[in-house]
Amino acid sequence: MSILIRGGTVVTASDTYQAEILIQGETIAAIGEHLDADGSEVIDASGCYVFPGGIDPHTHLDMPFGGTVTADDFESGTRAAAFGGTTSIIDFCLTNKGQSLREAISIWHEKAKGKASIDYGFHLMIAEANDQVLEELEYVVAEEGIVSLKVFMAYKNVLQADDETLFKTLVRAKELGALVQVHAENGDVIDYLTKKALAEGNTDPIYHALTRPPEAEGEATGRAAALAAMADSQLYVVHVSCAEAVKRIAEAREKGWQVYGETCPQYLALDIHSLEKPDFEGAKYVWSPPLREQWNQEVLWNALRNGILQTVGSDQCSFNFKGQKELGRGDFTKIPNGGPIIEDRFGVVYSEGVHAGRISLNQFVDIISTKSAKLFGMYPRKGTIAIGSDADLVIFDPGATRTLSAKTHHMNVDYNPFEGMKVHGEVVSVLLRGSYVIREKQFVGEAGAGEFVKRAKFTRP
Ligand SMILES: NC(=O)NCCC(=O)O
Numbered sequence: 319m320s321i322l323i324r325g326g327t328v329v330t331a332s333d334t335y336q337a338e339i340l341i342q343g344e345t346i347a348a349i350g351e352h353l354d355a356d357g358s359e360v361i362d363a364s365g366c367y368v369f370p371g372g373i374d375p376h377t378h379l380d381m382p383f384g385g386t387v388t389a390d391d392f393e394s395g396t397r398a399a400a401f402g403g404t405t406s407i408i409d410f411c412l413t414n415k416g417q418s419l420r421e422a423i424s425i426w427h428e429k430a431k432g433k434a435s436i437d438y439g440f441h442l443m444i445a446e447a448n449d450q451v452l453e454e455l456e457y458v459v460a461e462e463g464i465v466s467l468k469v470f471m472a473y474k475n476v477l478q479a480d481d482e483t484l485f486k487t488l489v490r491a492k493e494l495g496a497l498v499q500v501h502a503e504n505g506d507v508i509d510y511l512t513k514k515a516l517a518e519g520n521t522d523p524i525y526h527a528l529t530r531p532p533e534a535e536g537e538a539t540g541r542a543a544a545l546a547a548m549a550d551s552q553l554y555v556v557h558v559s560c561a562e563a564v565k566r567i568a569e570a571r572e573k574g575w576q577v578y579g580e581t582c583p584q585y586l587a588l589d590i591h592s593l594e595k596p597d598f599e600g601a602k603y604v605w606s607p608p609l610r611e612q613w614n615q616e617v618l619w620n621a622l623r624n625g626i627l628q629t630v631g632s633d634q635c636s637f638n639f640k641g642q643k644e645l646g647r648g649d650f651t652k653i654p655n656g657g658p659i660i661e662d663r664f665g666v667v668y669s670e671g672v673h674a675g676r677i678s679l680n681q682f683v684d685i686i687s688t689k690s691a692k693l694f695g696m697y698p699r700k701g702t703i704a705i706g707s708d709a710d711l712v713i714f715d716p717g718a719t720r721t722l723s724a725k726t727h728h729m730n731v732d733y734n735p736f737e738g739m740k741v742h743g744e745v746v747s748v749l750l751r752g753s754y755v756i757r758e759k760q761f762v763g764e765a766g767a768g769e770f771v772k773r774a775k776f777t778r779p
Pocket residue numbers: 378501557604605606607633635655656657
């Protein structure tokens with residue numbers, strides 16, 4: 319089976335040009351002009367961009383958290399991702415203290431099996447760094463192809479690990495060729511501030527943000543970067559929300575330390591005042607780190623444009639307002655943290671980034687796909703348009719406009735944090751390894767067609 323994409327403008331992280339793309343089987347066989355279409359299905363991409371499929375480096379599907387389980391599992395989550403132009407995700411596999419890593423990973427494989435309609439990999443959470451865990455990591459990297467390890471510096475008494483755990487993980491990651499990720503907030507300070515707020519009768523959603531100050535994120539980011547430098551290792555800071563954290567990453571990079579950073583669409587396009595919405599609606603906007611004052615948005619865009627931050631992940635972690643976010647009525651600490659973003663990551667970054675003139679088309683591709691492929695060991699199989707690469711492609715109409723809404727989204731959740739937002743550009747069709755997942759805005763993919771991607775060891779991009 320071969321497909322010829324004709325008439326489109328091919329966009330990669332480095333180039334923008336008119337060309338035809340010939341797909342044979344699962345990969346790109348040729349790129350050029352006047353390619354032989356004999357026997358191929360021809361897709362007319364006139365007026366459209368052809369992008370490499372989006373790679374979302376940060377998702378939580380079918381994850382127990384905050385006393386409940388995320389509303390989207392691998393089936394609904396990956397389908398929604400495909401509608402939005404994403405063809406690969408990397409989901410976080412949680413672990414418990416005392417549990418073997420093999421067991422934790424096999425639980426996550428079961429969650430995805432037969433459900434994912436796009437390709438996926440796993441990051442592995444490190445809850446403790448004892449001898450058994452450090453030993454088992456060799457198998458994790460070499461056999462499972464899981465080359466990214468996540469340490470939480472927040473969520474005290476739930477997910478939070480101490481500095482010793484982070485440092486030992488960084489040292490081991492260096493030996494094995496893995497990239498360490500951190501949720502960088504000072505969990506001890508936040509624990510103190512949240513208890514104080516509740517004791518003072520401050521229970522509304524806005525106190526979630528007020529008890530997680532930017533300094534708590536900046537401090538933890540700087541500490542993690544310093545630990546990475548002392549371990550001579552590599553660090554990726556997830557969901558950077560504010561200027562304080564950007565500053566610490568910039569300082570680390572200036573010193574030549576291998577520190578990378580990701581932000582998310584919610585921090586680029588929403589602000590802290592959403593948490594003040596009446597009737598408990600502010601709970602829809604509870605993330606950790608929290609939404610910040612609006613001026614931080616331009617700091618984040620500048621950091622993406624200047625290469626201080628490299629990627630935008632969705633941090634997809636959806637909970638319905640009814641029955642889930644509502645668990646925190648009367649106590650903001652019981653609001654499950656997170657939101658539904660997987661479908662709109664690509665579109666919001668295109669619209670607010672490229673259309674609004676903040677980043678170039680090529681920077682968009684780098685941020686939304688290529689850098690994640692490079693940092694997480696999938697390049698050049700994924701993250702670009704090149705001969706031999708997987709034919710993961712997005713045909714995108716830049717002239718279309720649409721309004722984001724829970725009424726039209728495909729996530730399994732009863733609200734959309736970007737409700738009513740007008741965006742420029744629309745995903746028309748999506749191919750995963752040469753097969754349609756989205757065809758003319760309709761889902762034609764298959765639950766189970768997505769494959770687990772074993773990734774290559776970390777190399778400095
Ligand atoms: N970010 C958030 O609020 N929820 C998802 C879990 C995490 O990434 O910390």
